[in-house]
Amino acid sequence: MIHSVVVGGGIMGSGIAIALARAGHAVSVVEPNECARARLNTGFAEHRWPSPELVPSVGADLQASAAADLVIEAAPEHAELKRALWRRIGTVAPETAILATNTSSLDVDDLAACVPNPARVLATHWFNPAYEIPCVEVAPGHLTSSAVVQHVMEILAAAGKRPVVVGNTAGFVANRIQFAAIREAMLCVQEGASPADVDEIVRSSFAPRLAALGPLANADLGGLDTYLAIFDVLRRAHGARFEAPAMLVDLVAEGRVGTKANAGVFDYTPQSARALAMLRDDRISRVLGAIRNEQGT
Ligand SMILES: NC(=O)c1ccc[n+]([C@@H]2O[C@H](COP(=O)([O-])OP(=O)(O)OC[C@H]3O[C@@H](n4cnc5c(N)ncnc54)[C@H](O)[C@@H]3O)[C@@H](O)[C@H]2O)c1
Numbered sequence: 001m002i003h004s005v006v007v008g009g010g011i012m013g014s015g016i017a018i019a020l021a022r023a024g025h026a027v028s029v030v031e032p033n034e035c036a037r038a039r040l041n042t043g044f045a046e047h048r049w050p051s052p053e054l055v056p057s058v059g060a061d062l063q064a065s066a067a068a069d070l071v072i073e074a075a076p077e078h079a080e081l082k083r084a085l086w087r088r089i090g091t092v093a094p095e096t097a098i099l100a101t102n103t104s105s106l107d108v109d110d111l112a113a114c115v116p117n118p119a120r121v122l123a124t125h126w127f128n129p130a131y132e133i134p135c136v137e138v139a140p141g142h143l144t145s146s147a148v149v150q151h152v153m154e155i156l157a158a159a160g161k162r163p164v165v166v167g168n169t170a171g172f173v174a175n176r177i178q179f180a181a182i183r184e185a186m187l188c189v190q191e192g193a194s195p196a197d198v199d200e201i202v203r204s205s206f207a208p209r210l211a212a213l214g215p216l217a218n219a220d221l222g223g224l225d226t227y228l229a230i231f232d233v234l235r236r237a238h239g240a241r242f243e244a245p246a247m248l249v250d251l252v253a254e255g256r257v258g259t260k261a262n263a264g265v266f267d268y269t270p271q272s273a274r275a276l277a278m279l280r281d282d283r284i285s286r287v288l289g290a291i292r293n294e295q296g297t
Helices: 011-022 034-046 062-067 079-092 108-112 146-158 174-190 195-203 207-212 215-222 224-238 246-253 270-295
Strands: 003-007 026-030 057-059 070-073 098-101 121-125 135-140 162-165
Touching (some): 003 011, 003 062, 011 070, 026 062, 062 079, 079 098, 079 108, 098 146, 121 146, 135 146, 146 162, 174 195, 207 270, 215 270
Parallel strands (some): 070 098
16 A cells, blocks of 8 residues: 555546545545535545545645655646646655656656656556546656656556556657547537537447557558558548558558458457457447447437
8 A cells, every 4th residue: 555645636636546545545635726625525425435444535735745655746737837836746745755747748857857856757647537447658757767667557557557658748649649539520510510420420430449449450450551542532631630651651562451461550360360350349349238238229
């Protein structure tokens, strides 16, 4: 059990606190806003806990970090606010405490420069709702020690998460992909599609496939030569943002057109290619079956 302090108890901080507490850690949440603190207390009281002593404590005083093993900052995504807050965290938290930011887009090194011993600083980027979504992107800065990365990966894995180390670049991996999709969804609405139709189309087309396999394995199953041809049409219709990536052009030129060639982004044997398609179909069927059951249809 470690003592973790979550600084900022909004959408993400409250979820991270629940996830860590559910894993058996002592959790304190530091939240300056009185209404937000009341919301946290209500939310925690309504939550189902395995035992009452797991319920995170809620307070306004950053001094709670003085006894922390791990501090996770989940304050608003404003660089200046975060820098000021990190300077304060750096003076209060023990120099041995691991300091993590939940930033979606800001530079880890910039925050690490605000505290003593930047080797213990990294980003842990959780997803909403943090107590349900398994992935946590772990982004070390330039100075982060590998022992700190390893320790955080172990804490997250033991909490039932799927931590993945990513590079310290704006948006890491998930938000670059997610925000590209959100941008196109909104452009479709701007150009005349109804918001409800856009959501329904995504929900009942490629979203269940993405719940089954990642976009790259899905592309291998779809055929990379076909994808390249589609990119070409999209680029001519919608402009440079649909330029096919060099990786796709090269793979197709090498004949690595996906599972049908036993080689695409990934390598396959005829057996593993068949197994992947069956896995996709099975998972899609179970995801859609669960939704149909929930809807009673
Ligand atoms: N919302 C998401 O889906 C999501 C997903 C992943 C990461 N993030 C990141 O997580 C962080 C928090 O986002 P959020 O969506 O929870 O925001 P939020 O606005 O819901 O919560 C932020 C909380 O921080 C509090 N706060 C303000 N100033 C503070 C300070 N000086 N010290 C401590 N707390 C302070 C606010 O009162 C608020 O309750 C951001 O960096 C954001 O980019 C958000």
